[in-house]
Amino acid sequence: MKKSLFTLIFWNLCTVLFLTSCQKNYAPEFNITHINEMKSMGFNTTNIKRFKENYIVENDIIIDVSKIHGINLSKVTQTSKANLIPNQAITNQPIVNKLSISVGIDPSVSADWITAITNAIQIWNTIPNFKLNFFLGSNNNSDIQISYSNIPGDEIAAGIFSNSGNVGSAIYIDPLKSTIDAGHRQLIITHEIGHTIGFRHTDLVSESGQYFQIAGTYPSNNIWPNPDPVSIMNRMSNQTNLLGRAFSRFDRIAIRNTYPLDEIQVPFYRYKNVGKHLYSTSWSELTTGNLGWTYEWAEGYVFSVARAGMSNIHRYWLPSQNDYFYTTNYNELGSGKWGYQYQGIIGFAPTNQISGSVPLYQFYLPNHGHFYTTEYGEGPSNGYTFERVVFYVMSN
Ligand SMILES: [Zn+2]
Structure with a gap:
């Protein structure tokens, strides 16, 4: 069917009006397609700025326009791990090979900033069981290049967001804004490295009003304006x-x-419910809290697959006391005893100390039930009596 001239004019007019209404908040140097792509990935484009041929959103996150399709971030995910780290096969052997990421520093960068960069790298590298390993590489052939550049706005530094399965390739420091102390410099570089490997801002909600959350992070009782006030990935x-x-x-x-x-x-997630405690290896069981339970943190890490020297972690529940009990010895309560109901194997843990592990102490207090912690002092200070080291967990 032939479209009437009126219809064509009408639709063209609508298109013009639509584009105009979308574009009215942005200066001509902003490409509306790019803006919409950034919005669709959940970035907050308020106060967006151009930086070289790219964009800066949320004050210090550089979006590489040439790789904007490679960011691979949904509106509700907190990180863009993309293909940076291929999922590895589950094996019986501990995985030891880290992925090395080189950081190059331009010769013009001052000694103060080099110290900050060196310290930031060290901070990242001290995270246990972390797949990446940062090291200082050559100036012009590294995965992440750090150099000076004037950055629009108030921020002292900005980093390119992870894209196309790679780390963001640069961090820029504004030399005109660098009259700050050593602690501030170190924090800034640690933060910008976070953006280069795909971490968003912790304290930012999406334009649809929800947090971007990674499993195991901030408890539900911490709410806006800041779910984790001491997160290093909060906006500067x-x-x-x-x-x-x-x-x-x-x-x-x-x-x-x-x-x-x-x-x-896997994290050994710890929850509390008045005086009671519950531990889970499944984030989906209670997430940030449910059924009266409030998420606290990970009380170390256990294993989802048994390796040599590891035992099953059996979980039991005593409904009358709402008490949860854990043991690696099935014979203690078997399929259920003294009112305790058997809930199954929730993971595996070493029963002797191994490299990187710490004891998990079991305490008991009548009416409160069993309590497990890696911080021994938590038991007595809350009136609990020590019973045993139940197994070992990998330290936080
Ligand atoms: Zn930032």
Whole structure:
């Protein structure tokens, strides 16, 4: 059927009006297609700026226009791991080969910043069971190049967001804004490295109003305006206590859950419910909290596959007390005893100390039931009586 001239004019007019209405908030140098792509990936484009041929969103995240299709980020995911780390086969042997990422520093960068970069690399490399290993490489042939550049806006540095399965290839420092202390410099570089491997800002909700959350991060009782006030990936304007700051407890969980070296290490998630405690190896069981339980943190890591020297972790539940009990010795309670119901094997753990592991202490207090912690002092200070080391967990 032949379209009438009126219809064509009508639709063209609508298109013009539509584009105009979308574009009215952006200066002509912004490409509306790019803006919409960034929005569709959940980036907040308020105060978006152009930087060289690219964009800066959320003050310090550089979106590489040439690789914008490679960011591979949905509106609701917190990281763009993309293909940076191929999933590895589950094996019986501990995984030891890390993926090395070189960091090159332009010769013009000052000694103060080189110290900050060196310290930031060290901070990243101290995360246990972290797949990536950063090292100082040559200036012009490294995975991440760090150099000076004037950055629009107030930020002192900005990093290219991970894309196409690669780390973001550059971090820029604005030399005109660098009159800051050593702790601040170190925090900034640690933060920008986070963007280059695909971590968003912790303290930013999407334009549809939801948090971007990684399994095991911030508890449900921490709500807007900041779910994790000490996250190193909070926007720089929301950072406090700059001196010598490292990762928050939840940053470390997020990093390990996103980039595990040995993928069979799984968090031993800890929940509380008034005086009771529950531990789970499955984030989906209670996520940030459900059925009266509130998520606290990971009380170390256990294993999803048994290796030599590891035993089954059996979980039992006493409904009358809402008490959860854990043991590696099935014969203690068998298929259920004294009211305890058998809930099955929830993972595997060494029963003797191995490299990187710490004891998990079992305590008991009548009416509160069993309590498990790697911090011995937590037991007595809450009135609990020590019973035993139940097994070992990999340290946080
Ligand atoms: Zn940032």
